[in-house]
Amino acid sequence: SQSGKGGAAFVMQHTFGYDLPKAMHGEFGAIVQRESDRVGRELQPQQIFDLFDREYLSAPKTYQLVRHTFQEDARHGDASWVKFQGEIGYQGKTMAASGEGNGPIDAFFNALHGLPQGAIDGYQFVDYQEHAVSSGSDTQAVCYIYLKNPQGEDVFGVGKSHNINRASLRAILNAINRSLLK
Numbered sequence: 268s269q270s271g272k273g274g275a276a277f278v279m280q281h282t283f284g285y286d287l288p289k290a291m292h293g294e295f296g297a298i299v300q301r302e303s304d305r306v307g308r309e310l311q312p313q314q315i316f317d318l319f320d321r322e323y324l325s326a327p328k329t330y331q332l333v334r335h336t337f338q339e340d341a342r343h344g345d346a347s348w349v350k351f352q353g354e355i356g357y358q359g360k361t362m363a364a365s366g367e368g369n370g371p372i373d374a375f376f377n378a379l380h381g382l383p384q385g386a387i388d389g390y391q392f393v394d395y396q397e398h399a400v401s402s403g404s405d406t407q408a409v410c411y412i413y414l415k416n417p418q419g420e421d422v423f424g425v426g427k428s429h430n431i432n433r434a435s436l437r438a439i440l441n442a443i444n445r446s447l448l449k
Contacts, residue, residue, distance in 0.1 A: 275299040275315050282312045285319070288396045288411050291423045298322055322445075323425035329444045330387065331356040332436050337371055349374040355382060355440075371432045375439060387443055389417030395438070397431060405429070412438040414446070422446040 276292045279285040287295060302318055303310050310318070335353030351374035354361040366378030372395060379387040393413040399406045408431040412424040424442025428434040 278312045278315045279319060283316050284400045285409060286396075286398050288394070288413065288423075290394065290413055290421070291411060294421070294423055295319065295322075319425075323423075323441060324427060326441055326445050327448065328440070329357065329447050330440050332433075332440060333361050335375075335436065337374070337432065351375045351378045353378070355379070372435050372439070375436050379439070379443075390422075390443060390446075391415040393421075395435065397434065400427065408434040410434040410438040412442045414439070414442045416446040420446070420449075 275296045275298075276287045279287055279295075298318055299310060299315055302314075333354040333356045335351060338350040338352075339347060340349075341347040347369060348367065349369070349371055350365065350367045351371065352365045353363075355364050356362075362382050364378040364382055366374050366376070366381055368374035368377050372392075376390075376392055379390070391414060393415055395410060395412050397408055397410040400409045401407060407427055407429055410426045410431070412426070412435070414422050414424070416422050422442045422445060424438040424440070424445060426434040426437025426439070426441055428437060
């Protein structure tokens, strides 16, 4: 059954080019299964993609990336230092955010922890995966982020962009925004 846990990930990979991390298969498979049960039949590939889009790519954006810059210093051999500076939108207002880390994801995650009033505190970074979703110079990157929310529950986010850093930032905010809806 394409609607099952492994079937949905198979359809996403082989029909649409999205290689969901194994840790995410159960969550997305359950979403597909609920919808299949609701409509009383197995879902077609486009319906599976539409669920993925609605659940991950087009999910409500409680927190939004308004603007950002990265500054990187890689003079230390293989070690690098990255600084994130930007603004995060929330309820029509913007909050300045800055953080440093060993790469763009680490710097952004540290910036989120430094937001005023602990706006996005308690999330723990678990893992990420990224890949291209098409080929050629116009390719888009897809990033999957795996976090633990403040209650210790698994939460996944997906971001897509022509810029791999932006895809990663979108995925982090997508995971946080999705966890706030639960």
